[in-house]
Amino acid sequence: MMNTTLKLLAQQLQLSISTVSRALKDHPDISTATKEKVHALANSLDYEPNAYAIQLRTQSSKIFGVIVPAIANLFYDSFIAAIEEESRKNGYALMILQSSNNTENELNNLKIFRQNRVSGVFACLSAHTQNLEVYEKMSDRAIPVVFFDIVPKDNKYTKVRMADERCAIIAAEKIIERGAKRVLAIFGDPALSISQKRKQAFQQFMEKYAAKTHCTYINTHSSAEAEAAFDKHFNKSQKFDTVFAMTDEILIGVMKSIQAHNIKVPKEIGVISISNGFIPSLYHPVISYVETSGYELGKLAFVQMLANIKGGKTLSELTVDAKFVEGESM
Amino acid sequence: MMNTTLKLLAQQLQLSISTVSRALKDHPDISTATKEKVHALANSLDYEPNAYAIQLRTQSSKIFGVIVPAIANLFYDSFIAAIEEESRKNGYALMILQSSNNTENELNNLKIFRQNRVSGVFACLSAHTQNLEVYEKMSDRAIPVVFFDIVPKDNKYTKVRMADERCAIIAAEKIIERGAKRVLAIFGDPALSISQKRKQAFQQFMEKYAAKTHCTYINTHSSAEAEAAFDKHFNKSQKFDTVFAMTDEILIGVMKSIQAHNIKVPKEIGVISISNGFIPSLYHPVISYVETSGYELGKLAFVQMLANIKGGKTLSELTVDAKFVEGESM
């Protein structure tokens, strides 16, 4: 069965293509009578405008591109879910590509986006991407880019991210409130700016407001490493009374060790983490955490994108604030 | 900066558009000399073909549509990751929309896909979608549809899914091997065909091969319900020695109760579930599970799609087999 086009409708109705086109979009030039006829036939023939023709003609695509390191990720998938919702509301669709934290993939993805003339792209930098000239290329093409989560340092870009320092500080506050004496603070890959920021903020805050509290700082690269590290440190004579996990990954490792040794939470040890919320809810008792919502970040990113498209430039950096979610682990 | 087009290249080189077009795609008609000149200029001017024009002209889009109930889901996001990988390899991009298990959204999504003339769609039915005529409309438009996971009953569709019955049977086998005497088997929403299939297969197998084993079957709709159910049943005088969780969601509930009561796994109770693998690995001891890989399913779905596009019809139903992954909980 053929696709019905404006031409077809026009022929059947003995009208010109332009009239049909205008009738379909309620142009005031067209009489109500014709409009009705056109709509009727369009419905019965199941007319659906060809997006490509429109995009070619109007030079705008109603599609956003999204680059994430990985789709299968608790944080990014909620980010995606958020912009998907907003996009739909605003008549946009999403094209999602994953970089697998690989700069080459990132480049290819951008290329696909350019070729498809997307209206904008949401980009999360790969861990080790340094060269941003590809993104300049997007700007040359007047395609706005909103960076999220892992963002470039340069202030000429539009970016949204979590309030990383705030997260760490909130966690520190809670730890101090608890009256912790000895805390083990576990952070992620030290090469990542997010690890650096969180660690620095945490450490600074602790030193300033709880100088007497004894803190041990370590970095790990995986769940398993975190588990091993916790194991090792917990077996020492001086036991920790509180552990802080910078990410879900780390929390998972810590909790495995805690379960393995049947350590009582929060009696023997207090646990606090930074998380999206899903993982902390898996355990009993439910873990207290500082919330970093990919969902919220997505909403914010979308607002920025829209502003960028409509109004022009918004070269600021916005952050979504963090809040403490009380569990039973502290 | 203007987008460079074939026309622009042609002008600058004093060639016709068609020559440039052909040169760019290594058409044998074009002399090596011109080819080189064209490529050189195209590179320096950063030419990138306009996908819309191509699609309009060729009536084919190099884009696949994907409908999932939710992106933020352990199973579906690994499915998506798989088809994303394959798509990229084959020069396709993905357009991903979520139905939120809502039939109306599903319809809208399909519409967007039609308007964008996607080359094919991967669809997971919403829980309560009955009317499939929208999908017929896709076929009318010669857009192949590969259903996955939640698939229609009718055999005229192309579908891939997990071997649901097999999963349940493998679990049952392991439970029998363990020499279980009293098992609590918890299934999901009884309205879902997947729950029905798994339950039926499980029950039948147990009755046939372990008639003396006492099984209690229950259905739950959420993690919290599963937790409550486990709580309730475990407090009875006759304790279960094994629990089977049909999904991650259920397992999560069960494990919370187990942690809360500090029940020893596997000594006091054996645990087995059906899962993607992520959740079972979170606990200590690591939970044994029957693997249903969204990733594998994605790969399979893609193969089907390609066959459908290239060869013509492939109206079969394919399933990806399940395998047991040994943890320490049995």
Next chain:
DNA sequence: TTCATTTATGCAAACGTTTGCGGTAAATTT
């Protein structure tokens, strides 16, 4: 030299829209 063939290139239509401009008839005003 002449005709046939190969090699290299250009012409123009088509894909399905949108939209500025112009046109005609009817309705309204002088």
Next chain:
DNA sequence: AAATTTACCGCAAACGTTTGCATAAATGAA
């Protein structure tokens, strides 16, 4: 009755490609 306005509608170009066909030049065969 003539002039002007209003209400509808159509023409045609443009968006950037692809591709069948025609054309011109260069080569080969006779």
